[in-house]
Amino acid sequence: MLKNYLKIAWRSLRKRPLYACINILGLFAGIAFVLLIGAYVWQEYHVNRSLKNADNQYILTSKWTDQNMGPDFVSLGPPAAILKETYPHLVANYYRWDGIRSVVVKENTKLREGIQIGDPSLLDQFGFELLQGDASTVFNEPFSLVITEEKAIKYFGKVQVVGETVAIENFSGALQDFKITGVLADLNENSISYINDAYNGFFIAKNSSQFFDRADFDNWELPIFLSYVELQPSVTPKDLEQPLRNILNDHASEGTRNNLTIVPVKLTDYYLNKNSGLVKRMLYTLGFIGLFIIGMAIINFINIAVSFSSDRMREIGIRKVLGGKKKQLVFQFLAESIILVSIATFLAVGAYPFLGGLFEQVIGKEIIPLSAFPGYFIAIPFFIALTIGLVAGVYPAFILSALQPIQSLKGKLQISSKTIFVRKLLVGFQFTLALVVLIAAFLITKQIDFFFEKDLGYQKEYLVSAATPRDWTEDGVKKMITIRNEFETLPEVSNASLSYEIPNGNNGFQLQLYRSDASSESKVVSQGMMIDENYLDTYQIPLLAGAVFEKGVPNADAVLINEQAVKSLGFESPEMAIGKQLKNVNQEEPLTVVGVIGNIHFESLHTPIKPQVYVDVKAALYYRYFTFKLRPGNMQGQLAMIKSKWQELMPNAPFKFDFFDETLATLYTNELQLRKASYSASVLAFIIVLLGVFGLVSLSIQKRIKEIGVRKVLGASKRNISQLFVKEFAVVMVFAIVFAIPLSYYIITLWLQNYVYKITIGFSAFFWGILIVAGTSLMLIFIQTLKASNNKVIDNLKTE
């Protein structure tokens, strides 16, 4: 019997290829999307779960009373170690690291890499798998190095590299050979070696940290370390609260003690919740979109199935007259829908590798291949096919099998106006969704364009930045200044500047400043920057008062401040600030304001412009970037000239440059992703809406086929007939538009609240969104009805 059902179901699908195709297409889109989202969600939930004792691993995060005092994902070095020492019954292990970027040299390969200098407990605590080497001894000797499989292949072309050496440069420009003692199997995404999208492939223990003059884990004033603890079984983070408080009270300075709380966060939660839950929000958003899309596909399936049912009236009538029971008919229809959904599901699984590539672009992350899922996941497609097949098939099955035999023999479609209303409601709902996502996509695009077009306070055109090699000594800075001057002599370069910061949101230090004539209570937290005297000319930042740093003579006490700092410190005008003295909390020597410069957007437009203090790079001795202002003209040629000059002046340093648009793009990665995601969702929603409209119009045409005939006989033109249907749907569309406008306005307003600087929501996004959705749908309806009214009149009337 089952075989019989399947056979008949298969044949009746083949008899109606259009119907089958529309349904399979809609379901395919929905299921493929849901599979990808499912895979992504699964993958994101597994970040940090494959760590050893994942449930006991915690990261120590910092909660400062003022967010400007420091980022939350790094903390002080000592507490983790003291915890383990003093409370061994609470803490089983700890690992801390300090991230640096430096040049790794292997013969002719010279690349800037992320390097992690940390405690030797790395492998033991997290259970990372070593392909080569002995986990217990890898970090025993100074200048030992553990690298990942990927890096081994990149530098050596093979995995068996234990015993080989590579050289690493320190910040004074010296090279040191490191012996490779271990090769790690490629790591799944985790919050130990990946943090904030920076990914490290080189691991060094702190017994080599002297060479870099970094990783001072015992310093109580340096909250820059990633630090993790493994708790003893059944210890909760609450148990650590008091010990951590005590440790800070016993050791930290007053400023730190009063402003810092160390909060242990479980690593398995940390990833999903970091950046105020960005990942989790993304997962929820995608999950909802997935549900909506599959829901819309199911709605379509139902709409289309019911609308094509008049095709099958006679078949149903005959089956019933010949003794078919209602139950048997229900089974037949369910078998059909399960077959359809199965085809769609297996197509979707088959398309996973191809669509995965597209999806990766949207989410900006690799998505795991099918083969990486556990074996029992093979049941999932079957489960999907069966569930969706039943959910989608059950309503049409009961509607169709409930038809009265005599009426269905006559071919008269009995669909109540209530059913029609429900289906119009569903299509209206789909319209609304499609409109909302499209309008949102337009407005997101507008905001993103705004990021790149807004006056940022500096001129980003023809600006190129490149990371310098590092030698953070007086001689090193002098050498760099000489090199900078060399670059300025090039005809291609109009200005060159050496600085620690470029306007990409990452600055070196914070100051808490107050006027010497005021109390330290009035302190203003400001961003500290290290720049040279050419910075303003290169970036074309206006100097509002005073002067820039002097050439040649470093003056550690002279600072420039921005307009915002003038305001925050309470000076009446930029001129009034010149020559005034400022004091930094915890610092004896006062600073003197020598100049005031215009505000620039140093960070993304999420945040307001903060008070900024600029010190002379010649005195600070820290620098990272050259910025070149090119002359208008042939970019490629100019860059080639700069490159050859670079290689001549700094033969050991790789020349890797970024245009400023690229630098800005890194500030807005999430927004750019969101734009891609919203456009993808719009396209999907739109396709499904069109399928839905198609189904509903087919039904409507079938219901009114006689009417079309009569009207034509009485002289209606094709256009008259089309208008009849267009009018019917125009009503649905108007309702959808009425709901979509405030809804999308509300959603985008919420989203825009993330930004201090934002667009005004204009009229045009709504106009175009509505025009596209409504226009295309009306066009579809028009074409479809045109086809129907093209039929010979007599065929329409014959259906009686």
Place this chain on the structure above:
Amino acid sequence: MLLQLNNIFKWVKTGGQQTFLLKDINFNVEEGEFISIMGPSGSGKTTLLNVIGMLDGFNEGEYNFMDESVHDLKEKHRADLYKRYIGFVFQSYHLLDELTVQENLEMPLLYKKLKGSERKAMVADMLDRFNIVGKKDLFPTQLSGGQQQLVGIARALISNPKLILADEPTGNLNSSQGEEIMGIFKELNEEGVTIIQVTHSEKNAEYGTRTINLLDGRMV
């Protein structure tokens, strides 16, 4: 002469075989005639009527309607032609259930793009002529079969056609209603409207001036 059919053939292909629906049909219709087409079921009566009404095409032969060669005309012109000169009356009335009597009558005028005031006048005239003024706001389902057919005829007449094509206009009616309808056709014919009806009934055929008998698609 109103229309002329010369050697009209119409066939369909079923499984590679030609089945003839109409075979070598020849006849002329003068203005003012009242013709009945008769024949058993499946003899091609309705098909012939549809061909005359230009609702259906044919495969071979010539059809001239008021000096226009219908077989050479494009679809659009053909539609213009029948819109202007032909009115249809159906066995099952084909009134639109969602529209009132008045609105049903008005529909053909809408498609002729007449002005609202003109349309009102013509509809009122027609309602008066068929004595159905009192029913103008009723829906077709609220009327008896005879009354519905009356509305159907009124609708066919409203645009002043030269030719009325009626496909078994009394087929769904009882005998007294049928007689009434046939009486109306008779009157119309006397007023100068040309009528072609398809009928099973000898009695109805007697109202006509001429009878064409069909058997298996052929005139006999």
